[in-house]
Amino acid sequence: MNDEIIFFIDGVQVTGRPGQTIIEAADEAGVYIPRLCHYPGIEAWGSCRVCTVAANGRPCSACTQPITTGLVVENDTETLREYRKSIIEMLFVEGNHFCMFCEKSGDCELQALAYRMGITAPRYPYLWPEREVDASHPDVIIDRNRCILCARCVRVSRDVDGKAVFQFVERGPEKKLTVNAEARLKDTDLDVTDEALDVCPVGALLKKRVGYAVPVGERMYDQEPIGSDIESNTDAAPAAATEVEA
Amino acid sequence: MSEDLTARVSAICGEYGSDAGRMMDIAWRLQRTFGEVSSEAMDVIASETGATRADVESCVSFYSFFSTHKHGRVVIRLSNDVPDRMAGYHRVLGAFEDELGVKCGETTEDGAFTLESTACVGLSDQAPAALINDVPFTELSTDDAREIVRELRKHMDPRRLVHKLGDGNNAHPLIHSMVHNNLRGTGLTLFTSYNRGEAIQKALSMSPVEVIRAVKTARLRGRGGAGFPTGMKWEFTRGARGEPKFIICNADEGEPGTFKDRVLLTERSDRVFAGLTIAGYAIGASEGIVYLRAEYAYLRSFLEAQLEKRRADGLLGESILGHEAFDFDIRIQMGAGAYVCGEETALISSCEGTRGDPKNRPPFPAQEGYLGLPTSVNNVETLCCVAKILEMGPATFCEYGTHQSSGTKLLSISGDVCQPGIYEVPFGTTLREVLEMSEAEDPVAVQVGGPSGQLVGPEDFDREICFDDLATGGSMIVFGPDRDLLKVVEAFMDFFVEESCGYCTPCRIGNVLLRDAVTRVRQRQMEPADIDEMERLAGTVARTSRCGLGQTSPNPILSTLKNFRHLYDELVEEAPDGQRRSFDLDAEVTAAAAIAGRPDGE
Numbered sequence: 001m002n003d004e005i006i007f008f009i010d011g012v013q014v015t016g017r018p019g020q021t022i023i024e025a026a027d028e029a030g031v032y033i034p035r036l037c038h039y040p041g042i043e044a045w046g047s048c049r050v051c052t053v054a055a056n057g058r059p060c061s062a063c064t065q066p067i068t069t070g071l072v073v074e075n076d077t078e079t080l081r082e083y084r085k086s087i088i089e090m091l092f093v094e095g096n097h098f099c100m101f102c103e104k105s106g107d108c109e110l111q112a113l114a115y116r117m118g119i120t121a122p123r124y125p126y127l128w129p130e131r132e133v134d135a136s137h138p139d140v141i142i143d144r145n146r147c148i149l150c151a152r153c154v155r156v157s158r159d160v161d162g163k164a165v166f167q168f169v170e171r172g173p174e175k176k177l178t179v180n181a182e183a184r185l186k187d188t189d190l191d192v193t194d195e196a197l198d199v200c201p202v203g204a205l206l207k208k209r210v211g212y213a214v215p216v217g218e219r220m221y222d223q224e225p226i227g228s229d230i231e232s233n234t235d236a237a238p239a240a241a242t243e244v245e246a
Numbered sequence: 247m248s249e250d251l252t253a254r255v256s257a258i259c260g261e262y263g264s265d266a267g268r269m270m271d272i273a274w275r276l277q278r279t280f281g282e283v284s285s286e287a288m289d290v291i292a293s294e295t296g297a298t299r300a301d302v303e304s305c306v307s308f309y310s311f312f313s314t315h316k317h318g319r320v321v322i323r324l325s326n327d328v329p330d331r332m333a334g335y336h337r338v339l340g341a342f343e344d345e346l347g348v349k350c351g352e353t354t355e356d357g358a359f360t361l362e363s364t365a366c367v368g369l370s371d372q373a374p375a376a377l378i379n380d381v382p383f384t385e386l387s388t389d390d391a392r393e394i395v396r397e398l399r400k401h402m403d404p405r406r407l408v409h410k411l412g413d414g415n416n417a418h419p420l421i422h423s424m425v426h427n428n429l430r431g432t433g434l435t436l437f438t439s440y441n442r443g444e445a446i447q448k449a450l451s452m453s454p455v456e457v458i459r460a461v462k463t464a465r466l467r468g469r470g471g472a473g474f475p476t477g478m479k480w481e482f483t484r485g486a487r488g489e490p491k492f493i494i495c496n497a498d499e500g501e502p503g504t505f506k507d508r509v510l511l512t513e514r515s516d517r518v519f520a521g522l523t524i525a526g527y528a529i530g531a532s533e534g535i536v537y538l539r540a541e542y543a544y545l546r547s548f549l550e551a552q553l554e555k556r557r558a559d560g561l562l563g564e565s566i567l568g569h570e571a572f573d574f575d576i577r578i579q580m581g582a583g584a585y586v587c588g589e590e591t592a593l594i595s596s597c598e599g600t601r602g603d604p605k606n607r608p609p610f611p612a613q614e615g616y617l618g619l620p621t622s623v624n625n626v627e628t629l630c631c632v633a634k635i636l637e638m639g640p641a642t643f644c645e646y647g648t649h650q651s652s653g654t655k656l657l658s659i660s661g662d663v664c665q666p667g668i669y670e671v672p673f674g675t676t677l678r679e680v681l682e683m684s685e686a687e688d689p690v691a692v693q694v695g696g697p698s699g700q701l702v703g704p705e706d707f708d709r710e711i712c713f714d715d716l717a718t719g720g721s722m723i724v725f726g727p728d729r730d731l732l733k734v735v736e737a738f739m740d741f742f743v744e745e746s747c748g749y750c751t752p753c754r755i756g757n758v759l760l761r762d763a764v765t766r767v768r769q770r771q772m773e774p775a776d777i778d779e780m781e782r783l784a785g786t787v788a789r790t791s792r793c794g795l796g797q798t799s800p801n802p803i804l805s806t807l808k809n810f811r812h813l814y815d816e817l818v819e820e821a822p823d824g825q826r827r828s829f830d831l832d833a834e835v836t837a838a839a840a841i842a843g844r845p846d847g848e
Contacts, residue, residue, distance in 0.1 A: 082786070094754075175747075
């Protein structure tokens with residue numbers, strides 16, 4: 001039975017495979033752990049901290065922590081829900097997020113997480129930063145007001161598209177997304193068909209002229225809360241997830 | 247782009263084998279040669295090393311000692327740490343600004359001077375301090391500041407301003423500095439005299455496994471602050487799959503208020519290098535790296551000369567002391583101004599020539615460290631202890647300290663004490679004894695372990711300095727009755743905002759929000775419920791941040807809320823009108839009024 005690892009999420013027994021992280025095994029078992037920087041199939045990053053769980057009592061990011069036999073993971077607890085809410089609210093006040101006129105509204109993972117967590121307004125004061133918009137590219141726009149520094153585009157452009165168009169410069173609160181050119185996106189070899197453009201969880205990387213092809217109200221998270229696809233992933237759920245004594 | 251620049255930058259890259267992994271060295275050479283790492287230069291570095299331009303910029307823009315705009319020929323960096331502030335930092339800064347005619351962060355119009363403030367430069371016992379180019383200046387007065395600028399205008403050479411040399415090796419021609427060691431009560435182990443080569447000789451007469459066993463028998467724990475058992479770390483590294491293995495000495499002493507590694511490197515570098523060599527032997531490494539913080543660049547020539555001497559004496563290089571199976575050498579890697587690089591995985595990132603972001607763990611450095619190979623990172627003081635353990639034997643070493651915390655600890659004491667400096671005490675010594683030794687003046691609070699440690703009051707003065715009680719990397723900043731402790735908290739939070747790498751959300755944003763909250767408390771704009779919210783946020787940052795920096799960054803707030811709660815309570819009250827105290831209606835409408843052209847918008 002070397003190809004199975006049995007561990008527990010919130011007291012429920014879950015079966016995973018060697019080499020999997022907590023989030024990968026949880027996804028397959030139909031257990032949703034909220035996340036932002038994680039994206040299947042690319043390098044685990046561990047930066048947003050939304051997927052923070054407690055593994056054997058210690059907080060860690062579920063997207064980077066490998067599963068081990070018997071690992072006891074806490075996921076849906078009041079404390080962890082509170083941490084995640086706080087982190088989502090931090091991201092809202094760090095940037096300039098105006099959902100009502102953002103063309104990503106309804107398809108935005110940040111917005112969808114806020115709805116799922118019942119956030120109506122962030123409790124922290126807005127920081128109102130000045131951020132650059134780059135519309136130089138004929139087909140793509142970068143709106144850094146909405147960038148949450150998740151590095152999905154950085155990783156996918158580098159490892160999937162093989163281009164490394166995106167990178168971060170500066171540090172701390174000054175950290176920002178840059179492009180592989182002196183200043184502007186049009187001077188990079190980014191193409192509108194690059195996969196990096198399809199993984200932005202927010203409205204920071206947008207393709208021009210297609211923003212409202214799907215009307216508001218009919219978008220992904222207008223239909224169901226974020227995570228519903230994972231929770232309906234019933235392949236493994238009833239068989240592997242058996243309630244055990246706490 | 248000028249051909250000349252291209253040729254010169256290419257030549258510099260060539261000196262480092264056009265290896266993108268040596269980005270720190272390349273950037274340093276450019277910074278020193280041109281006063282900046284310009285946009286054009288970054289393009290050349292990228293094409294020479296094969297890194298992307300964005301990767302070059304990512305690295306260069308991360309470190310505070312690199313600049314992408316032209317610095318003055320003389321860069322004055324005034325240390326803005328709390329002990330410096332207590333000793334007159336603001337007055338001295340004002341004098342520099344006045345004399346230079348620029349504000350902090352600016353360069354004079356003639357391109358001669360840049361004035362900046364910087365985090366603790368490791369001279370808290372001689373505050374206020376500054377680095378002028380690489381040269382440390384201590385105990386600055388406003389008169390000194392004016393005099394320095396006037397003199398520099400004549401010859402632009404800060405070294406010529408070092409009129410009185412410090413003690414010990416500070417007076418060595420290769421250091422030539424006014425810095426004092428302030429060694430007080432240090433006779434126990436680390437600063438004792440030694441026979442050069444003795445520790446290595448003893449180690450080489452044992453097998454590597456026996457060396458590790460000796461270090462384990464001595465129950466040595468890391469002196470940087472985390473206290474991980476050194477022998478266990480070496481055992482993991484030795485046993486990990488992957489060759490070659492690396493040993494790194496963490497000389498990025500960045501915790502504000504700490505300066506013991508500076509003194510060890512000045513006075514006992516042989517013991518540090520011996521410890522590093524022994525560690526290399528134990529884990530099976532043939533290359534050691536000393537990651538030296540940029541603030542200690544003035545020690546570099548001296549340390550390089552010491553390494554050269556060790557090579558000449560057969561203590562480094564091939565077949566050390568005739569031991570055929572053991573080749574080992576050491577190189578110095580300069581940091582460039584980033585506190586986070588004291589975190590071992592960030593330090594490794596920096597050694598690899600990238601921004602100093604910490605790495606995800608697992609894998610741990612012992613499994614996949616520098617260049618993805620098994621690596622052990624050990625503190626300067628830890629390595630000194632290793633040499634000492636080999637010299638005196640583990641049993642004698644264990645006679646000092648307690649069972650859980652064997653040996654001694656170097657403390658860096660600054661603030662309101664009559665005798666600031668370095669103290670070596672056995673673990674188990676109480677804080678009260680330390681305060682008496684250093685002749686503290688009516689202490690009401692002590693910051694133990696720097697901003698990432700805790701601020702404790704008199705009720706904790708009988709606690710013991712050891713890993714299980716008052717753990718510390720050695721920083722002790724003492725506060726007398728007249729100090730505004732919330733101002734201290736605010737300064738420490740500002741430090742963490744400045745030094746966060748920005749990788750993870752809670753540390754990057756949470757610290758800004760926490761710093762601003764402390765500011766608002768001090769401005770009496772907070773209500774009691776806001777303090778509870780601040781405490782919750784501090785807890786979230788501590789529990790969800792990715793590395794040790796973020797996990798400890800809220801400690802100034804959390805420890806003062808625990809030990810000095812009244813300081814907050816005195817400044818908060820319920821809003822009388824039901825409107826949030828932090829809400830200023832006039833300020834909020836100013837921008838709109840200005841747009842509308844109303845007089846209240848001015």
